[in-house]
Amino acid sequence: MTKELLIALGLPIAYLVVTTAFLAGRHQHLPRFVQRLTARDALLWNSLLGITIAVAAIRWALGR
Template sequence: MTKELLIALGLPIAYLVISTAVLAGRHRQLPRFVQRLTARDALLWNSVVGLTIAVAAIQWALRR
């Protein structure tokens, strides 16, 4: 049970943290599609990430 919860919640969070660290650690200019995302409101980005985590948690709960 704990293993499934770790996979359902941990993978999306780990992906978000790792990709943010890789993009923030670059000393070069960000790719064009990332620059377009940074020009927009963070509310949309945060909502999509939260929705992804919530869907993963619901799927885990329903399969249990």
């Protein structure tokens, strides 16, 4: 039970942390499409991440 929950919630969070660290650690300019995203409000990004985590949790709960 906890193994599945860890996978369902841990993978999206780990993906977010790894990609953020990768992009922040680069000492080069960000790609053009990422620069356009950073110019906008973070509400869209945070909402999509929250929805991804919520869907993973619901999918896990319904699969039980």
